[in-house]
Amino acid sequence: MTFIEDLRGISRNHVLTKKEELIPFISDASHFKGRIPEAAVLPESSSEVSRVMKLCNQYKTPVTIRGGGSSLTGSSVPVDGGLVISMARMNRILETRVSDGYVTAEPGVSIDDLNSHLARFGFFYPPDPASSMAATVGGTISTNAGGLRAAMYGSTKDWVLGLEVVLPTGEVIETGGRTLKRTKGYDLTALMIGSEGTLGVITRAILKIWPLPETTGRVTAYYKSIRAAGDAISELKSKGVLLYIAEFMDRLSLDSIRKTKGLEYPQDAECLLIVDVASTRESVDRQLESIGQVLKSFDPVKLVITRNSDEMKQIYEARKGLYSASLSLRDKPEDYVIIADIIVPPSSLPETLTEAQRAVEESGLKVSIFGHIGDGNIHANILVDTHNEEQLKKANDFQMKLGKIALSHGGSVSAEHGIGLEKKQLFQEELRERNSEISIDVMRKIKAAFDPNRILNGGKIFD
Amino acid sequence: MIEQEDLLAELRERVGGCVNCGFCESVCPTLPASDFRPIIGARGRVDVAKYLLEQVDQQGMSDIGISEAFYSCLDCYACVQVCPAGVNAGKVSEIGRRIVASKGTTASNQERPVARMIVEATKKFGNPLGVRRQCASWAEGLRFDEDSDTLLYTGNMYQLMAYNVSLTHLMSSLGERTSNFIAKLASNHTSIMHMTRFFVDKQLENQMSTYLRSIYTLLKSNDVQFNYLRENEPYPGTLIYDFGYLADFVEYGTRVVDLFKETGIKKIIVIDPHTYDLLKNKYPKYFHGFDFEVAYYLDCLKEEQFELMEDEVTLHEPCYFALREDTYGELSRLLEKVVRVEYPARSGKRAMCCGGPDEALFGDLSQRISEHRFSQLEATGRKRIITACPICYANLSRYGRVEDISGVLASHSKKQ
Numbered sequence: 054m055t056f057i058e059d060l061r062g063i064s065r066n067h068v069l070t071k072k073e074e075l076i077p078f079i080s081d082a083s084h085f086k087g088r089i090p091e092a093a094v095l096p097e098s099s100s101e102v103s104r105v106m107k108l109c110n111q112y113k114t115p116v117t118i119r120g121g122g123s124s125l126t127g128s129s130v131p132v133d134g135g136l137v138i139s140m141a142r143m144n145r146i147l148e149t150r151v152s153d154g155y156v157t158a159e160p161g162v163s164i165d166d167l168n169s170h171l172a173r174f175g176f177f178y179p180p181d182p183a184s185s186m187a188a189t190v191g192g193t194i195s196t197n198a199g200g201l202r203a204a205m206y207g208s209t210k211d212w213v214l215g216l217e218v219v220l221p222t223g224e225v226i227e228t229g230g231r232t233l234k235r236t237k238g239y240d241l242t243a244l245m246i247g248s249e250g251t252l253g254v255i256t257r258a259i260l261k262i263w264p265l266p267e268t269t270g271r272v273t274a275y276y277k278s279i280r281a282a283g284d285a286i287s288e289l290k291s292k293g294v295l296l297y298i299a300e301f302m303d304r305l306s307l308d309s310i311r312k313t314k315g316l317e318y319p320q321d322a323e324c325l326l327i328v329d330v331a332s333t334r335e336s337v338d339r340q341l342e343s344i345g346q347v348l349k350s351f352d353p354v355k356l357v358i359t360r361n362s363d364e365m366k367q368i369y370e371a372r373k374g375l376y377s378a379s380l381s382l383r384d385k386p387e388d389y390v391i392i393a394d395i396i397v398p399p400s401s402l403p404e405t406l407t408e409a410q411r412a413v414e415e416s417g418l419k420v421s422i423f424g425h426i427g428d429g430n431i432h433a434n435i436l437v438d439t440h441n442e443e444q445l446k447k448a449n450d451f452q453m454k455l456g457k458i459a460l461s462h463g464g465s466v467s468a469e470h471g472i473g474l475e476k477k478q479l480f481q482e483e484l485r486e487r488n489s490e491i492s493i494d495v496m497r498k499i500k501a502a503f504d505p506n507r508i509l510n511g512g513k514i515f516d
Numbered sequence: 517m518i519e520q521e522d523l524l525a526e527l528r529e530r531v532g533g534c535v536n537c538g539f540c541e542s543v544c545p546t547l548p549a550s551d552f553r554p555i556i557g558a559r560g561r562v563d564v565a566k567y568l569l570e571q572v573d574q575q576g577m578s579d580i581g582i583s584e585a586f587y588s589c590l591d592c593y594a595c596v597q598v599c600p601a602g603v604n605a606g607k608v609s610e611i612g613r614r615i616v617a618s619k620g621t622t623a624s625n626q627e628r629p630v631a632r633m634i635v636e637a638t639k640k641f642g643n644p645l646g647v648r649r650q651c652a653s654w655a656e657g658l659r660f661d662e663d664s665d666t667l668l669y670t671g672n673m674y675q676l677m678a679y680n681v682s683l684t685h686l687m688s689s690l691g692e693r694t695s696n697f698i699a700k701l702a703s704n705h706t707s708i709m710h711m712t713r714f715f716v717d718k719q720l721e722n723q724m725s726t727y728l729r730s731i732y733t734l735l736k737s738n739d740v741q742f743n744y745l746r747e748n749e750p751y752p753g754t755l756i757y758d759f760g761y762l763a764d765f766v767e768y769g770t771r772v773v774d775l776f777k778e779t780g781i782k783k784i785i786v787i788d789p790h791t792y793d794l795l796k797n798k799y800p801k802y803f804h805g806f807d808f809e810v811a812y813y814l815d816c817l818k819e820e821q822f823e824l825m826e827d828e829v830t831l832h833e834p835c836y837f838a839l840r841e842d843t844y845g846e847l848s849r850l851l852e853k854v855v856r857v858e859y860p861a862r863s864g865k866r867a868m869c870c871g872g873p874d875e876a877l878f879g880d881l882s883q884r885i886s887e888h889r890f891s892q893l894e895a896t897g898r899k900r901i902i903t904a905c906p907i908c909y910a911n912l913s914r915y916g917r918v919e920d921i922s923g924v925l926a927s928h929s930k931k932q
Binding site: 066067069071072073074076077078080081082095121122123139141142163165169184186187374376377378380383385386387389390 | 580
């Protein structure tokens with residue numbers, strides 16, 4: 054028997070081996086490409102995943118797990134070929150317990166589908182990456198995804214209560230549980246979150262859910278400098294204002310939105326700050342007034358306070374689609390958008406943003422800056438011809454420079470996109486900066502304990 | 517005629533902007549219906565096209581199978597509605613099918629026998645199933661204005677559904693291999709196609725005739741003068757175009773246009789979304805001198821004749837109306853004049869195709885999509901489901917009661 058024949062014995066009708074069937078698996082939303090795998094399998098249960106992993110462990114076949122294929126750092130690219138396990142068919146919502154505050158879902162459920170389901174109960178799952186249409190429960194846990202609402206609710210790690218995981222050796226374990234509090238020795242749930250498919254295959258997730266806010270309101274302010282936006286947010290944070298969403302975008306970002314969505318902005322504005330609050334109606338009115346006063350004190354070009362849901366939705370969609378909008382800035386259609394993803398403590402934002410803007414000017418690249426300013430997360434859309442070595446090097450140098458700026462302010466090189474293939478060097482730099490290079494050795498030992506034959510998602514996070 | 521180089525250049529332009537984000541997969545109806553085989557989804561189709569171009573650039577020829585990926589696309593354009601880069605996997609598939617049909621670029625002949633059979637039958641009989649005479653039977657006893665310069669053009673679309681449903685069922689029971697064998701035989705001996713007249717769903721045929729008569733009555737009650745070509749009416753060649761046989765489409769369409777010219781008409785009233793798109797957007801591009809005014813029949817009706825009633829319905833918007841540019845966009849507004857309309861979870865720019873366009877070549881896939889769409893429509897809780905496309909009607913009505921908008925409007929007209 055060959056590996057493929059054995060694989061067909063486990064999942065007869067869902068093993069793909071034709072070359073054309075395998076081509077879509079070689080890439081995700083990053084600019085990386087892997088090798089055409091030997092096969093892909095689409096299991097429908099954890100027991101099937103378990104049997105597949107046992108088989109791969111026996112044959113020592115490299116395995117890459119794929120969720121929505123929306124990774125921006127190459128987490129789901131099969132660099133070693135081997136087998137791709139697509140979780141697409143495991144897309145059921147298994148249990149919804151609003152009174153206990155959780156939902157149980159399989160890894161292939163998309164974040165948008167999950168929230169459409171929960172909205173019927175008046176609840177939601179807060180992590181909201183901009184790719185929520187394609188991103189899945191399993192994939193967002195693997196990369197510890199964040200999103201716009203992370204300013205108030207944190208990232209995925211704050212919303213996972215428990216997991217079912219198939220280990221690389223085929224055993225099935227349950228981590229965490231259904232309760233908000235528990236003590237179970239080492240927190241294996243936490244270990245799985247952000248592990249980018251290198252330790253095990255997530256086959257079920259118990260996720261904390263939250264009631265939808267009664268209402269939301271927004272203050273938008275245009276400033277003449279990006280630093281003013283940073284100062285304003287720092288001031289809001291120091292006053293203890295609970296921000297539901299706090300986003301910013303620079304002039305180039307505003308240009309791209311004007312181009313794609315027709316949203317106009319004042320001529321002398323260099324930056325837009327969007328601040329949302331969510332609470333009861335009375336509280337939202339009160340908070341909007343005090344936020345408006347703070348933002349006014351930083352001399353905006355224009356300031357608007359609104360609770361009009363259509364108006365708010367329009368700007369929210371525009372901000373969520375900023376990555377898409379930046380595609381309109383490409384010089385040629387083949388150019389890619391590489392996204393930098395740093396984070397700093399919010400009090401360091403004014404200096405960080407000023408230095409980041411200087412780095413953009415020095416980069417010789419077309420770069421727009423934007424991000425989730427409420428939690429200190431800054432993104433940069435870098436437009437690059439990935440076939441042009443010189444441009445690619447410039448982009449990497451810029452990413453390194455931006456990463457070092459974040460580190461110098463006590464921040465981190467990766468906030469919510471994971472490490473994948475793209476940020477391995479940056480990750481090492483962060484460990485070096487914190488005198489923690491030994492952490493990689495600890496991680497390697499953990500990896501070996503889970504995956505003795507090193508078959509699972511090799512080459513990701515560290516070599 | 518378009519050369520391989522032109523096709524490849526157009527394909528390159530179409531896929532160039534794709535950043536592989538996967539948003540298109542979340543709305544593509546064929547992906548879940550295929551149990552998530554990526555090449556039966558929008559992103560996979562674009563990926564296959566990109567790989568084909570890479571191979572052609574490197575070795576002048578591609579060795580991968582592209583036929584299934586591109587022919588299974590419904591051309592519903594749901595993908596481009598969510599694509600941040602404006603990439604249309606439907607357009608990519610259209611070019612891909614032309615590459616297959618022209619038998620260039622790929623190492624093996626990947627032509628689909630059933631597609632070839634339909635092309636040959638259409639060219640031979642002016643009707644894809646050789647039932648042109650039967651397609652005129654709905655109009656028996658009706659009077660038309662033979663001197664009018666306006667033509668009611670059904671394109672045989674409503675009428676063909678009664679045969680499609682039976683033949684799809686037959687092909688499904690015979691299996692792919694036997695169906696392909698028969699299709700190859702029929703391509704070379706088109707007289708075999710005369711047999712298709714025996715495979716008719718009588719109930720569906722009667723229902724479609726009723727709708728055609730409703731359309732006739734609606735137009736007449738609005739004082740529209742029009743002629744109808746009866747058994748001389750040809751099929752417009754939609755499937756020849758859709759299957760990628762562009763040279764055959766141009767040859768066949770020229771005959772259709774010549775016939776229109778011979779009749780001395782100036783205006784063509786069409787009654788289904790597919791024919792409307794073909795005549796409005798494709799014919800002027802490929803046929804010099806196609807300067808007829810093309811109107812959708814609902815545009816010829818006076819709105820004040822309709823009265824609002826308390827009925828509650830669910831509207832299934834045909835994707836050719838909801839998801840395309842340069843199309844008829846008044847369907848929802850008009851229906852809302854006569855009934856209370858509820859929309860399913862996927863509607864407007866997120867509308868979902870009925871799966872019908874895959875029926876001839878991928879019957880099982882098509883039916884899984886139809887079933888899923890029907891369940892979405894049913895979930896609104898409204899008992900009446902309305903559509904405005906014979907393909908949608910035929911596919912969705914397998915799972916429960918569906919009505920064509922012509923019947924609803926006829927029953928709400930003050931002039932009836």
